[in-house]
Amino acid sequence: MKNHPVTAPARLRLGDQARLASVGIRSRPLRAALSALGIAIGVAAIVAVLGLSSSSQAGLLAQIDRLGTNLLKATNGQTLSGKEAQLPAEAPDRLSMLGPVERVAHVGTVADAKAYRSPLIPSTHTNALQVRAASLNLLPVIAADVAHGRWLNEATATKPVTVLGATAAQRLGIDRVYPGQRVWLGDQWFYVVGILRPATLTAEIDTSALIGYPAARQYLNHVGVVGGRTVDGSPSTVYVRAATEEVGAVQSVLARTANPQAPGEVDVSQPSDALTARAAAEGAFNSLFLGLGAVALVVGAVGVANIMIISVLERRSEIGLRRALGATRRQVRTQFLAEAIALALIGGTVGVAAGAASTVVYARLQDWSVVIPVEAWVGGIASAILIGALAGLLPAIRAARLSPTEALRTV
Template sequence: MRTRTRTRTHTRTRPPRSRLRPMDLLRLGMIGPRTRKLRTALSALGISLGIAAVVAVTGISNSNQQHLLARLDQLGSNLITVAPGKGPDQQPVPLPLTAEKMLSAIAPVQLTTATGATGAQVYRNDLVPAQQTGSLTVLAARLNLLEVLRAELHSGQWLDAASENLPVTVLGGQAAQRLAVTGPGERVWLGGQWYQVLGILAPNELAPELGTAALVGWPQAVAHLGADGSAATVYLRSYSERVPQVQAVAAASANPGSPTMVAVSRPSDLLLARTETENSLTALVLVLAGVALLVGGVGIANTVVVGVRERRGEIGLRRALGARGGQISAQFLLEAVLMGFIGGAGGPLLGSLTVYGYALVQGWPAVIPLYTLVAGPTVSVVVAALAGLYPALRAARASPTDALRSA
């Protein structure tokens, strides 16, 4: 008779894993920033300055571009300048006497005006030595010069049919400053005689050469100041869609015999080229802003590493009570992310205030790209997470016994 022996198998039951609710994890993550406020603030400041630099640079650059485009729309980008070119000896070759008339005959050209060179110099009074010219020029001017250039007067009035035959002059803004002329009615010593100041020009981006000139009427310049009647610079206004065609034939029209000795330019192209140069400088500043972000990330990493070392006892105690390594790493990673978020929230605000302040001083429209405001906090959180990843993993690998022994 067989006896059955029953073997009783004992199954080992594992203790249930401890789990942290999101709110509990958030409270644990706030322990470091809350107890080490100064260290957290300094670490977040590095991130904040980097984000602020990115927002400020892009905002100021966009504000400048909007201002420039507005000015181009106001002044018009259909202005073409025709001036003497250089000959084989690298000396300027004057335009023919017929250049202005020939250029005005081009079909798409709407308006034509010109300035002419003179042999005169202008001084504040007759006691100033002749060699102290102040780098100023005296130019003959057509009556429609302001209309074609869309220039404005700072004060006074422009030449008219009556005053162009009289000893009166209109000064450019820089010329008035160098001659210490404050307004109309004063006199300057021009071409060996006194000329009354009729007005002062406001700055004009498309014709900056007028800023250092004293402008007189064309008949007066020919009769008394040595002008030969030829144009030194001719300004054309054409239909906007026909500007390239006018540029292509302007040199041959101005000087049919030697078109290669005529300089044809479009001032608005120079302004756009200046903008491109500023954009390259903007790229350089953005690189520096990236370095600031990197420095901020290193600061956060250093703060978290020091926090891990200082709180080894806390880490060991939590591990001994059942906390898993993932929970420990999540705590310290969350601390780093919180510091990055604080810096990312303050960076766009600081950068926006900088853009609005600078634009207000310059008189520009303040333009801040939306993507920088959105990307700023996102980038700061990513940088902080990457910076805190290694310290968080290091805290997770800490042995409970070693951590408690060093506490």
């Protein structure tokens, strides 16, 4: 009797392993799709959050570059007794004399004057709107623009006319400018000659009805006294554009220059800091959504593990037949592990595509540059593969441990 040499089991090539891994997925497409859905949702959430965060930050940076970081704002603070302080009437002239200061504009809140659609509106329904006298060079200094109509000039600044901030116009129910259109400011009709676009750096302008200083003095009694003579009312906010490289130096002397007698009664701020703070707040929400994406990935991993365990139980006869035909434990283990990874990879790929698409659509709607970080989609695919490997490891080991006789037993 001849002894036949024992031959080593054939090695499966990568293409053969891929085809074997696709058998379970192709034979049960609905179950596979539902299992991959959890991973797709998790990866899509992660890619979308990172993509939208990066696009939003790019938009904010572009907005800051466009509006400039060299705008400083000096406002009247409080006295030691807690009352509202007053900026000196000559504060704008003093600030304009600082060497690094390029431009100065100002507004003055008109005390006891509110904006209403008509005198029939109850006085308590102020809509949080203010009447402010404004210098004629206000718009270029604060980087604002007119949406409808026109801005004040030397002639209209002396007349009962007003330009409405974006929010003020909306709350007053005015969306366009037409001849004869009026609003009730204080105890006087004022004609509306313009509506501003939203002023990103100066939110207080959005909620204002802006009039000229001479008109505020004549019609609303906004006056001040300097050297015993009556002058236009004092400003409540002074806007300063400084040389960009000297912003810090100007900011440090702004208060004592505006009010040398009481610099502690002047509040100084840099409006562009609000955009930076908004970016930081968005970062906090990003962490929350990334956590939700991670939870979805875990749920997806559980789904993949579940379908693989069921797949092993349903395909015991297939496993037994392969083992009887010479397949090794390692080959069986590799087959089911590759199937789990392929299932997760499909979900990850769909998730990356969905997350990228949602980023593109939303960024376009917000007029942002579309930025999808490499780590977003690479991390999404890598996490999907890792989750597939972890979820399929135990079912693959269980499949490999089945002996041919046990596996071929009727189930």
